[in-house]
Amino acid sequence: MTPLHGVPDLRGSDHEVPVGSFEAAAPRETHGGRGSAAIATNALSKHYRKVSALTDCTITVPEGRITALIGPNGAGKTTLLRLLAGLAVPTAGEMTVNGGIPRQDPAFLTDIGFLAQEIPLYRRMSAADHIRVGAHLNPRWDGASMRERLTALNIPLDRAVGKLSGGQRAQVALALILAKQPRLLLLDEPVAALDPLARRNFLGVLADAVAMGNLTVVLSSHLIADLERVCDHLIMLASSRIQLCGDIEDLLAEHRVLTGPSKDTAAIERSQRVVQVTCTRRQTTLLVRLNGPVIDPAFQVSEVSLEELALAYLGEEVPPAPAPVRLTPVTPGGTIPPYPPEPSAVFGGDR
16 A cells, blocks of 8 residues: 555555445435535445444435544444545445545545544654655645645644654644545544644644535544534444434434423323433433424423434444345446455454
8 A cells, every 4th residue: 555645554554455346326315415425325334254343334425514423432433434445345335435436546545535543654754754755646745735734833844753742743644634635534533632722723724624625524533522613414323333414403403302200201202203211200301303393391392412412322222233244235237246355364343
């Protein structure tokens, strides 16, 4: 894999990714999204021997937006990002990214930026060295903008990145993938280890880049308050399955918190989709997805926050994924051969 080109592994991995046969997802309106879609998947699945890392994933990600990817550890977030980046081959299903099929090909990788949680940089090289290497490996490289970003953040260009703080290394990595001018950024918990100020600076640079146009971002994080600050679209995963996908504003409008006396809630459960119930001796609290007006006057209706919504869905009892089997993908035109096996030493389960 070539460092800094397309989807970079800046540690210089020699592993190659098998591409295999794959069909693009047919244009359709799936869970969430309005207008043109940067990403569309249909029944996308990924199995590793006895582990189902992703099951029947059907989503859309609108162009020009920042999409939050939320889920507990092991939910399938990293697996989904690797599939979208062309770093892993699906077991079944369909997907389209930037109008094409994810693959290890310069024509596809030029428009993709992928940043892993460990911030993979050459620790002995300076930011200036990374800029020079990137210029040789990327056809649309904008080294001047990277220098400007890092200088504005008071990050020394001549210091080895291994001697920078965690927040500074994250900014160098973000500046690198922005300098290649991709159409899609896939960010796998890039701010997990940063302090609040470093996270704010990182997200500010990201929001500014999207505001300049022609950029879509999928941002995985456990920090819901940070996501709420910059994201307007949501994908929620639990137990390898999609729980929610759509515009955050719409999803919040579809849900309400009902608070009332401790009583039988069967009538509410028949008329609304109950996500979570919390009962005490004196009070019952429900988080529901509305199917119509709440007509029980004993319950007070209030709006739900993104954090409340996430905790309710992630705390649900999710049916386990079926035992993995080798599937043959089905496309609108018929069937295509199964994907070739992947070397298990290279591709493990979702981290």
